[in-house]
Amino acid sequence: MALGLKIEQGEFKRTESTFRNWITASGESDFPAEANRYHLYVSYACPWAHRALIYLKLKGLEDIISVSVVHPVMPEESWTFAEDFAGATGDTLYGLEKLRDTYLKADPEFSGLVTVPVLWDKKQQTIVNNESSEIIRMLNNAFDAFAKHDIDLYPPHLAAQIDEINEMVYDKINNGVYKTGFASSQEIYLQAYNELFAAMDELEQLLASQRYLVGDVITEADWRLFTTLVRFDAVYYGHFKTNKKRLLDYPNLWGYTKELYQVAGIAETVNMAHIKTHYYASHRFINPTGIVPAGPELDFYAPHGRDGDYLAM
Numbered sequence: 001m002a003l004g005l006k007i008e009q010g011e012f013k014r015t016e017s018t019f020r021n022w023i024t025a026s027g028e029s030d031f032p033a034e035a036n037r038y039h040l041y042v043s044y045a046c047p048w049a050h051r052a053l054i055y056l057k058l059k060g061l062e063d064i065i066s067v068s069v070v071h072p073v074m075p076e077e078s079w080t081f082a083e084d085f086a087g088a089t090g091d092t093l094y095g096l097e098k099l100r101d102t103y104l105k106a107d108p109e110f111s112g113l114v115t116v117p118v119l120w121d122k123k124q125q126t127i128v129n130n131e132s133s134e135i136i137r138m139l140n141n142a143f144d145a146f147a148k149h150d151i152d153l154y155p156p157h158l159a160a161q162i163d164e165i166n167e168m169v170y171d172k173i174n175n176g177v178y179k180t181g182f183a184s185s186q187e188i189y190l191q192a193y194n195e196l197f198a199a200m201d202e203l204e205q206l207l208a209s210q211r212y213l214v215g216d217v218i219t220e221a222d223w224r225l226f227t228t229l230v231r232f233d234a235v236y237y238g239h240f241k242t243n244k245k246r247l248l249d250y251p252n253l254w255g256y257t258k259e260l261y262q263v264a265g266i267a268e269t270v271n272m273a274h275i276k277t278h279y280y281a282s283h284r285f286i287n288p289t290g291i292v293p294a295g296p297e298l299d300f301y302a303p304h305g306r307d308g309d310y311l312a313m
């Protein structure tokens with residue numbers, strides 16, 4: 001199977017990212033933070049790339065780091081720069097046709113998995129990093145000299161707690177929906193499904209007594225959870241068969257998702273047309289007709305019921 005997905009004995013395994021360089025605030029590294037030097041290749045559909053877009057907005061880095069958006073439909077050989085879909089920008093740097101060409105420009109020998117997001121260095125014409133968890137850490141603190149908003153989503157005193165919750169959220173929820181959806185044995189599907197909903201139940205409980213995942217401030221952990229929750233009812237519930245409950249059936253998680261959605265700038269990072277089209281039209285082994293469901297109708301702007309001013313921007 002293409003799609004860069006590894007399915008071993010019915011079980012989905014996510015491949016390790018390949019480029020792992022680090023941008024630093026000071027000029028000592030090969031990749032110092034500079035205005036207009038770096039570029040992000042993203043898909044609006046992808047929950048991992050979505051993290052990076054959220055950070056650009058929250059930090060106010062849109063004028064410092066440019067962005068190209070791939071076409072939502074991902075063919076077997078991976079993402080393309082086709083522009084025949086609203087919001088797909090093409091490759092605004094080099095006019096290449098496919099994201100694989102970008103990887104080959106960085107490394108002509110590259111034969112691995114082509115994924116978004118990609119953080120690109122325009123100066124050295126190479127990939128800095130293609131691992132979203134690392135890209136958002138760099139966006140959080142390497143560009144503070146240029147960021148419009150003074151906000152730290154990974155403050156040192158909360159780092160250990162954030163790491164701990166991230167681990168659970170990554171395994172059971174972010175990647176858990178994929179493990180459920182790409183399972184090709186009933187037993188493996190059921191195991192991932194049960195683990196996913198046990199974790200959802202646990203977080204529903206947690207959010208009954210505290211506003212955010214590590215207490216009363218929004219952190220990296222919340223944004224990492226958000227990108228999965230915002231796709232849950234529109235895509236995962238149907239396409240990935242994560243249908244024990246909808247997000248709407250969890251009052252705390254649903255209120256929390258709406259609250260995060262309503263944070264300034266975030267709604268602009270959520271493109272439901274790209275999200276739905278990507279999953280339903282790309283994974284033909286799950287959805288052979290490629291029909292994209294019209295519903296559900298979700299109102300992320302409805303009152304969230306989780307009061308207070310917390311993120312003054």
Ligand SMILES: N[C@@H](CCC(=O)N[C@@H](CS)C(=O)NCC(=O)O)C(=O)O
Pocket residue numbers: 002003004005015016017045046047048049078079113114115116117130131132133
């Ligand atoms: N570990 C990576 C995962 C990124 C990832 O899996 N992206 C998916 C899209 S959601 C992708 O580009 N897949 C390409 C493929 O499967 O061929 C990260 O978090 O950055």
